Amino acid sequence: MTEKMTTLRDNATIRWIALLLLALAMFCSYIFMDILSPIKDLMLSTRGWDSTAFGTMQGAETFLNVFVFFLIFAGIILDKMGVRFTAILSGAVMLIGGLIKYYAVTEAFAGSGVETWFTNHLNYIPGFQELGVAPFYEGMPASAKVAAIGFMIFGCGVEMAGITVSRGIVKWFKGRETALAMGSEMALARLGVATCMIFSPFFAKLGGNIDVSRSVAFGVVLLCIALMMFIVYFFMDKKLDAQTGEAEEKDDPFKVSDIGKILSSGGFWLVALLCVLYYSAIFPFQKYAVNMLQCNLTLNPGEGFWAGSSVTIIQYIVMLAVAVCSFTSNFSKNKTNKIVLMALAVVALVVYCYMGYMRGTAETIFAVFPLLAVAITPILGNYVDHKGKAASMLMIGSLLLIICHLTFAFILPGFKGSEIGGVVVAYLTILVLGASFSLVPAALWPSVPKLVDEKIIGSAYALIFWIQNIGLWLFPLLIGKVLDNTNQDVIAQMNAGIIDAETAAVSYNYTWPLVMLACLGIAALILGIVLKAVDKKKGLGLEEPNIK
Numbered sequence: 001m002t003e004k005m006t007t008l009r010d011n012a013t014i015r016w017i018a019l020l021l022l023a024l025a026m027f028c029s030y031i032f033m034d035i036l037s038p039i040k041d042l043m044l045s046t047r048g049w050d051s052t053a054f055g056t057m058q059g060a061e062t063f064l065n066v067f068v069f070f071l072i073f074a075g076i077i078l079d080k081m082g083v084r085f086t087a088i089l090s091g092a093v094m095l096i097g098g099l100i101k102y103y104a105v106t107e108a109f110a111g112s113g114v115e116t117w118f119t120n121h122l123n124y125i126p127g128f129q130e131l132g133v134a135p136f137y138e139g140m141p142a143s144a145k146v147a148a149i150g151f152m153i154f155g156c157g158v159e160m161a162g163i164t165v166s167r168g169i170v171k172w173f174k175g176r177e178t179a180l181a182m183g184s185e186m187a188l189a190r191l192g193v194a195t196c197m198i199f200s201p202f203f204a205k206l207g208g209n210i211d212v213s214r215s216v217a218f219g220v221v222l223l224c225i226a227l228m229m230f231i232v233y234f235f236m237d238k239k240l241d242a243q244t245g246e247a248e249e250k251d252d253p254f255k256v257s258d259i260g261k262i263l264s265s266g267g268f269w270l271v272a273l274l275c276v277l278y279y280s281a282i283f284p285f286q287k288y289a290v291n292m293l294q295c296n297l298t299l300n301p302g303e304g305f306w307a308g309s310s311v312t313i314i315q316y317i318v319m320l321a322v323a324v325c326s327f328t329s330n331f332s333k334n335k336t337n338k339i340v341l342m343a344l345a346v347v348a349l350v351v352y353c354y355m356g357y358m359r360g361t362a363e364t365i366f367a368v369f370p371l372l373a374v375a376i377t378p379i380l381g382n383y384v385d386h387k388g389k390a391a392s393m394l395m396i397g398s399l400l401l402i403i404c405h406l407t408f409a410f411i412l413p414g415f416k417g418s419e420i421g422g423v424v425v426a427y428l429t430i431l432v433l434g435a436s437f438s439l440v441p442a443a444l445w446p447s448v449p450k451l452v453d454e455k456i457i458g459s460a461y462a463l464i465f466w467i468q469n470i471g472l473w474l475f476p477l478l479i480g481k482v483l484d485n486t487n488q489d490v491i492a493q494m495n496a497g498i499i500d501a502e503t504a505a506v507s508y509n510y511t512w513p514l515v516m517l518a519c520l521g522i523a524a525l526i527l528g529i530v531l532k533a534v535d536k537k538k539g540l541g542l543e544e545p546n547i548k
Contacts, residue, residue: 055480
């Protein structure tokens with residue numbers, strides 16, 4: 001006999017459709033988050049954004065979350081208004097921010113009265129300027145200022161969307177495949193990074209006429225789709241509540257009184273600092289990674305078929321094949337099917353890498369970054385659930401992070417001039433970095449409940465996210481400043497007309513920014529060692545399995 005369906009979430013197909021709606025919304029938002037990252041060189045050559053301007057704009061995404069505490073307010077809104085309202089609000093806020101950022105990089109903005117006003121204003125922000133945390137500075141291009149404002153608003157929406165989607169998944173999958181659902185949502189969202197790397201330059205260079213606003217327009221269209229996904233989810237969720245007769249499930253509110261309890265926990269501080277150090281070495285790096293490869297690899301752009309627009313679509317389909325086959329292989333109970341799926345994934349990955357090499361573009365090379373993460377995230381999560389070793393995983397992940405950034409800093413430049421050798425080193429390092437990207441989160445987030453009282457776990461996560469956002473604001477800005485300060489010869493030659501902006505954009509030496517990121521990994525490794533020692537001394541259970 002089949003189980004009698006009583007509500008929408010009792011129907012597996014319906015609840016997975018609800019997950020798909022939420023996951024697609026996050027997929028679209030992740031694309032917009034890095035929409036300018038693979039075209040940093042074009043932002044210099046067409047809009048005059050040097051690395052400091054680019055980094056300041058990229059760091060603006062989390063500015064309001066950090067300094068106006070919007071991340072905390074988002075949690076309160078979710079608690080008071082529920083999943084449905086907050087989902088629609090987050091989608092609308094993301095879209096408004098996206099439209100402002102789009103306008104900033106259009107030709108309509110250039111030469112307008114708005115550009116003139118922003119050129120002459122917002123060069124000094126009282127209070128923030130003295131503290132050295134101002135989101136604008138004198139000499140910052142007006143287009144970068146307005147884009148930063150749009151990105152701040154988008155950042156509020158995307159953080160709100162993130163916590164709302166997590167809450168929505170719990171609501172629909174509580175008592176069912178919650179872990180699998182969350183892992184699937186994360187995997188799809190991470191594919192947004194690869195999608196952005198492939199399609200942002202594609203639209204910017206479409207038809208042989210460079211226009212960076214087309215890339216942002218592509219992102220804005222996806223934000224419209226994200227809002228539509230949230231609207232459809234709104235009606236599904238409302239119908240579910242009508243069936244259950246329950247009011248919307250809400251999280252425990254963030255309480256100021258909880259802060260003292262959380263901050264007095266040494267384990268909390270170790271995990272929070274690990275979080276900010278690790279993610280600060282990953283997400284800000286993503287925003288510069290394509291330009292770093294352009295500066296360190298000898299790339300020969302393909303001709304004929306390899307230079308056409310159709311190859312972009314084909315390569316993207318191959319990328320999806322890698323992701324789908326590798327991800328689904330983790331859940332195949334039939335050993336033969338599992339081996340076949342993994343074999344197909346490996347073959348598709350080799351094909352994808354070959355296509356990236358033949359196309360000769362840095363963005364298609366870096367787009368391989370999330371693929372290994374998609375493949376092994378379920379494996380690592382399952383291992384922590386059943387075997388434990390979370391603290392050890394944090395240490396291994398940090399060690400891999402250090403190795404990768406030092407490889408980019410000192411080994412990859414040595415292959416400049418060796419077309420094949422440089423690409424091979426780049427691919428291998430990026431894949432290992434992707435593995436590290438899975439290793440740490442799989443161990444980090446499940447460890448928090450072991451360190452903090454269950455009654456204040458929501459408040460603890462809110463504080464960790466806020467601390468994480470500090471790093472995500474600071475390090476894109478720092479990378480840009482370090483780049484400009486250590487490449488003054490390149491900037492001087494461009495200003496003197498010795499080299500043009502296009503050449504200057506791919507002539508930066510990235511050694512010191514990468515060393516800075518490697519130092520973050522070293523600090524994370526030290527904290528991981530300390531955390532493991534504390535766990536052994538106090539019996540926190542970090543090395544024990546989640547499922548007993």
